[in-house]
Amino acid sequence: MTGKTIHELKVGDRAEFSKTVSEADIYLYAGVTGDFNPAHIDEEYARTTFFKTRIAHGMLSAGFISAVMANRLPGPGCIYLRQELSFLAPVKIGDTITACAEVLSLDYEKNRVRLKTWCLNQKGVTVLEGEALVSPRKK
Numbered sequence: 791m792t793g794k795t796i797h798e799l800k801v802g803d804r805a806e807f808s809k810t811v812s813e814a815d816i817y818l819y820a821g822v823t824g825d826f827n828p829a830h831i832d833e834e835y836a837r838t839t840f841f842k843t844r845i846a847h848g849m850l851s852a853g854f855i856s857a858v859m860a861n862r863l864p865g866p867g868c869i870y871l872r873q874e875l876s877f878l879a880p881v882k883i884g885d886t887i888t889a890c891a892e893v894l895s896l897d898y899e900k901n902r903v904r905l906k907t908w909c910l911n912q913k914g915v916t917v918l919e920g921e922a923l924v925s926p927r928k929k
Contacts, residue, residue, distance in 0.1 A: 793865025805863035808888040846881040854889035867927025886912040887893040
């Protein structure tokens with residue numbers, strides 16, 4: 791499996807990846823990263839927060855954007871260079887998140903692709919948005 795080169799991409803190309811967030815995903819993410827914020831792992835505490843329940847780590851959803859780039863656009867062999875993010879809405883256990891990426895511009899000289907990135911939940915609510923810079927595989 792190989793990803794696309796910059797010459798195989800065009801402005802407007804899009805790809806997406808969807809996943810339903812489980813309780814196990816949240817615990818595994820906490821274990822891998824060391825982020826044990828009770829807003830994510832302690833339901834009793836989370837009931838006292840603005841969201842009234844546990845929410846997924848924002849970077850868990852952002853990781854789904856990485857999956858889009860690594861597997862679909864531009865795909866295997868690309869190098870993730872930069873990501874800017876704004877977190878707009880919470881992700882709860884059971885939400886299905888669709889991460890999306892769209893090519894905004896191509897810099898052939900530097901082999902760089904700028905992408906609009908965002909994630910939607912199953913209700914169509916944008917939970918995060920941003921912009922990424924990647925270097926697609928070379929020939």
